[in-house]
Amino acid sequence: MLRRPLSRAARKEERTAWVFLLPWFVGMAGVTLGPMIASLYFSMTDYNLLSSPQWVGFENYSKMLDDPRLRQSLSVTFVYVALSVPLLLAVALALAMVLNRGIKGLAFYRSVYYLPSLLGASVAVGILWRQVFGTEGLVNKFLGLFGVQGPGWISNPDTALYSLVVLHVWTFGSSMVIFLAGLRQIPEQYYEAAALDGAGRLHQFRHVTLPLLTPIIFFNLVLQVISSFQSFTQAFVVSGGTGGPSDSTLFYSLYLYDEGFGRLHMGYASAMAWLLVVIVGALTAINFYFSKRWVFYGDGK
Amino acid sequence: MVLIVFGLVMVYPLLWMIASSVKPDALIFRDPSLLPTKTDFSHYADGWNALSHPFGLYLLNSAIVVLGALLGNLVSCSMAAYAFARLKFRGRAFFFGMMMLTLMVPVYVLIIPQYVMFSKIEWVNTFLPLIVPKFLATDAFFIFLMVQFFRGLPTELDEAAKIDGAGYWRIYFRILLPISLPALATTAIFTFIWTWNDFLSQLIYLTKPELQTAPVALRNYVDATSGASWGSLFAMSVITLIPVFIVFLVGQRYLVKGIATTGMK
Known part of the structure; x- marks a missing residue:
């Protein structure tokens, strides 16, 4: 490429741009890229923060292969993502469809459904959840009305994870708002045309709404998979920081925190962080790969 | 009708928590109703003074962290966005791509080396690790949000100002920022909520009781x-x-618009 010498005005513009970007450059180098490189280095060392890091090569990575707690944390996290994300998206889509019918008080309902997604990540809601799903909690009170004696959902290793899944699904509001915005974009004529051709409501949903909404479903799916794979606060609060009972809520992030900040195995925790990068990257890549089969961008784009 | 019932089920736990906070402890579990038969506001006084410092201090600490992060994000992200958009x-394309890539980096990759760095310069147990990075435009989300917003504004505005002899700083301060109030408000609101709710970084950096923020104090x-006084x-x-x-x-309008256009939580 031929570079023409920049004019005086262009040089000035360029200089100004660097000044505006200066904080970003410093942050990029000092708070993002630098630490990433350091993390890669730490992942190949034995490091406990107190003495200097000892080079061990790929030992941390090979150790991960036969770490039963790591395997447990991966399976807990996968189950959590695989259950909560599809459920959350289904609820969000269903409610967005209902709200989009132009009912009265749309703004009110939208707010009520949206609120939990703002509060859901807080410690306070984690505490509330411990209670709601406790032995004497709200859920069991409700089941009691039908004569069913529910278990202590949080204290039972078989059910503890499901209470966290429910908590995540409870925060469907933000996805719902994105769906609502997407539904608004679908031109009314499409439905009129479909109705003229004799398509019922179900048919319209299947052949008009759903295909046109697939890009937004996909967008929500990618975002949700990435973020829910990294959930931390609620598992931490509900399990009292342990990932218990019997590691049944040991999220990957929780185990990483425990190794890094609980046991000061900074090297091993760094290696775990890089495995997380690989997993999240792979899940996103898989999503994009399969998206070609079901996401419809119109006009063959 | 279904909507009302479903909405009620959604907010019931929250309402129940509020109701339980003014019920005598003995009644909390016996009586799942929302209207307390006997009210008892002593829980608020008890909870306020239950930890080593009054709860107000933890709220104040949270407020300091939130205000610092808010100011930092507004200044640094809007500056970076102006450069990228205008x-x-x-x-430019390379750095913009790089910025978008950082959106994908899991926080867990950064949190250990950052902790090592901040502990080397003795910033642990100060608010600095929670605030200073925000002044360095590390929340790429908001840069992206503002770039999108700036791009939607007609460039004629800049051109006209330039003809009138305005420099870049003047254009940024006097023209772009004032009409970008919606984008700035969205940034401010999300920064507020995310930082207020944030737990992991505050847990790691603030271990001294007098520095702890509300979520960390609540957790302690x-x-x-140990579950004795739920009220x-x-x-x-x-x-x-x-x-x-x-x-x-207050900010609903901006929140709904913000997530609808960028897909933020």
């Missing part, structure tokens, strides 16, 4: 009571949720 410079309170625990939980609720009420 100024020509070599490597759970351990301290006070709920009372303090309700107090920490109130600021988020107020911001939600």
Whole structure:
């Protein structure tokens, strides 16, 4: 490429741009890229923060292969993502469809459904959840009305994870708002045309709404998979920081925190962080790969 | 009708928590109703003074961290966004791509080396690790949000100002920022809520009791009571949720627009 010498005005513009970007450059180098490189280095060392890091090569990575707690944390996290994300998206889509019918008080309902997604990540809601799903909690009170004696959902290793899944699904509001915005974009004529051709409501949903909404479903799916794979606060609060009972809520992030900040195995925790990068990257890549089969961008784009 | 019932089920736990915070402890579990038969506000006083410092201090610490982060994000992200959206410079596409890539980096990769760095310069147990990075435009989300917004504004505005002799700084301060109030408001609201709710980084960096923020203090309170006084625990939980609720009420419009256009949580 031929570079023409920049004019005086262009040089000035360029200089100004660097000044505006200066904080970003410093942050990029000092708070993002630098630490990433350091993390890669730490992942190949034995490091406990107190003495200097000892080079061990790929030992941390090979150790991960036969770490039963790591395997447990991966399976807990996968189950959590695989259950909560599809459920959350289904609820969000269903409610967005209902709200989009132009009912009265749309703004009110939208707010009520949206609120939990703002509060859901807080410690306070984690505490509330411990209670709601406790032995004497709200859920069991409700089941009691039908004569069913529910278990202590949080204290039972078989059910503890499901209470966290429910908590995540409870925060469907933000996805719902994105769906609502997407539904608004679908031109009314499409439905009129479909109705003229004799398509019922179900048919319209299947052949008009759903295909046109697939890009937004996909967008929500990618975002949700990435973020829910990294959930931390609620598992931490509900399990009292342990990932218990019997590691049944040991999220990957929780185990990483425990190794890094609980046991000061900074090297091993760094290696775990890089495995997380690989997993999240792979899940996103898989999503994009399969998206070609079901996401419809119109006009063959 | 279904909508009402479903909505009620959704908010029932929250309402129940509020109701329970003013019920005598003995009644909390016996009586799942929302209207307390006997009210008892002592939980608020008990919870407020239950930890080594009054709860107000933890709220104040949270407020300091939130205000610092808010100011930092507004200044640094809008500056970076102005450069990306409006100024020509070599490597713009490359750096923009790099910025978008950082959106994908899991926080867990950064949190260990950052902790090592901040502990080397003795910033642990100060608010600096929670605030300073925000002044360095590390929340790429908001840069992206503002770039999108700036791009939607007609460039004629800049051109006209330039003809009138305005420099870049003047254009940024006097023209772009004032008409970008919606984008700035969205940034401010999300920064407020995310930082107020943030737990992991505050847990790691603030270990001294007098520096702890509300979520960290609340978490310690759970351990301290080991589930004995739910009423006070709920009372303090309700107090920490109130600021988020107020911001939600005031800023709803911007929140809904913000997530609809960028897909943020």
